Amino acid sequence: MGHKAHIAELADYISANQISKEQQLYESFIEKDSSTLSPPLVRYNDVSKKKRKPPQNESFPMQRIKSTPNIMKGFGVPSEPWNRVERILPWRAVGPPYFYYENVANTPKGVWTTISRFLYDVQPEFVDSISFCASVRKRGYVHNLPICNRFPLLPRPPLTIHGALPSTESWWPIWDPRTHLNCILTCIGSAKLTERIKNALDSCDGEPTPQVKRYVLQECRKWNLIWVGKNRVAPLEPREMEALLGFPEDHTRGINMKERYKALGNSFQVDTVAYHLSVLKERFPRGMNVLSMFSGIGGAEVALYRLGIPLKNVVSIEISATSRSVLRNWWQQTNQRGRLVEVGDIQDVGPEQVAAWLSEFGEFDLVIGGSPCNNLAGGNRVSRNGLEGEESSLFFDYYRILNQFGAVDKNELTNLTSLP
DNA sequence: ATTATCATGAGAGATCTT
DNA sequence: AAGATCTCTCATGATAAT
Incomplete structure (x- = not known):
């Protein structure tokens, strides 16, 4: 079908169904036109609705579309679930394991492009937690989870x-x-x-x-x-x-105020993450093995727990001793049946350690984490120096460890595809 | 030794105005 | 369409106060 004809057909469909043009364009590019408009929807490092100059010297094709959906609603939020949408994942991004990566949405230019490229060219999903709670939290998520039939945690938190x-x-x-x-x-x-x-x-x-x-x-x-x-x-x-x-009451009790505010300010919004992880519930009725990097106060663990997904073996990597104690206390207080393995410094985790976990636990079902945002966050006047910054460069450790599992390494991929 | 307060802008998007 | 103005940001480090 020609592009104009497609748009015309779309216009009819929109008027008949009273769905916003943006949503409809979005869906149509995903479901029908993904072959001719690849990749669809999100332009990397662009969380606005306005058009901007496309990034230069990027290796993957950028497709300018006339109108974008509200980009801070990702692949849908509970108030506007576009549940019929399926997306095309790059084949090398397909699990196992499932992976889920999080960071601040508004980064210096090019950061999300880099993150996405390392994470197998999966496009980020930008979501504002204002759709889930009474507080703004604009974050980007890169993951290879299914996006159909998501459901929110109950009870729904107040939105005002x-x-x-x-x-x-x-x-x-x-x-x-x-x-x-x-x-x-x-x-x-x-x-x-x-x-x-x-x-x-x-x-x-x-x-x-x-x-x-x-x-x-x-x-x-x-x-x-x-x-x-x-x-x-x-x-x-x-x-x-x-x-x-989205944490339980007094979740961070027992550590000093300064640490408490810091840990909370660095945390996931649990309802948002749980919404994305909810698709795992029917897939893992007997529980999951989870590798949780940059665990903090355990936003990922709490999200899975509140979804009713049993935690089997959880390897939690977190540099802060006080944050580790928060997660450990929660683990005990909620009478977790599984095993919690705590690790301090992610840079100490080498291939041998990963191999040891694999032989002990079997496969990891989910690799999840949000790497430090210190050098990306807008509030940083001192060292907002991008993904190569002191702390934020730990993203590459997330990639390094994730890449030791099922996903195919890019170099290996190049070799494979260059064969006659 | 801890804890509290304050100074330190850029950068990018959103909105308004012309 | 283009420019002006408003708004907001998972922060860091020095210094004062306790």
């Missing part, structure tokens, strides 16, 4: 601030229009700041002046503050962060 934090509602001024929170970070606003804000508001009797409102709103947005009393704002507490991120 007042729903998630009911006690704030009575204190929330009418002139603060926020209905959702910004991204949960690793640092919080100071008590001094909340005091300054209170003083500014107290100095006005009744309605604050426009200048004061502007100042307060600016600080509230910058530091993600909530209303906890008359003229009084406060940063989120750890347990509130835990709830927003």
Whole structure:
């Protein structure tokens, strides 16, 4: 079918089904036109709806499409599940094992292109956790999981601030229009700041002046503050962060506040990840062996557990001793039947160690992790130096270890395909 | 020895204006 | 269409306070 004819047919279909043009284009390119428009949909390192210059000197073809779907909804979110969609995975990306990789969506240019190329040319799925909870969290996910028949964790978390934090509602001024929170970070606003804000508001009797409102709103947005009393704002507490991120209450109890905020700010949003992992439930009714790299406070483990997927053997690689203790405590408190193997430094994990695990546990069913974002994150003024940065370069250890399993190495692939 | 506070912008997208 | 303006970001390191 010619391209114009295809678009025309599409227009009819859209008007008949009242589905947004963007979604329909998206689906059609996946299901029908993937041969002529390859690869479809997402342009790497481009999380906007606007068109931009395509990346230069990239080895895989870029296809400009006239209109893109809302790119921060990936292959669908519960409110807009495009469950009929299937995607074409590069054959060398097909498992076992299943793999799942996560990092911040807004990186320096070219980072997601590199990540995707190393991970077998699988296209990133960019998702904002605002579709799952009351807090923004824009992240990219590269994985080889099926995307049909996903389902969300229950109960669904509240999607508004007042729903998630009911006690704030009575204190929330009418002139603060926020209905959702910004991204949960690793640092919080100071008590001094909340005091300054209170003083500014107290100095006005009744309605604050426009200048004061502007100042307060600016600080509230910058530091993600909530209303906890008359003229009084406060940063989120750890347990509130835990709830927003989908963790059990007091999940990170027992470590000092600084570490607690840092670990939470670095964590997965559990509902989002669980939505993506939900397709594994029917495939592994008797449980999974999981290799969890950069485990942190165990977002992946909690997601699988909350999905009701039994954890058989979990190898958890995490450099922070306090984060390891959080996961270990959770493992014990939830009476896990499986075995938890803890490893500190991922750089100490060599081929022999991997081989030993394989002979002991058999195959890993899932390799999951989000590598450090320190050198990618926008908030970093000091060392936002990309994927080669001090911490973020640990991505290549994720790739190195993942590549020791079923997936075919690129060099090997080149040799194979160059044979006559 | 810990903990709290503060200063340190760029970069890119989103939205508005012309 | 193009430019101006607004908005937000899984942060780091020095210094003050406890």
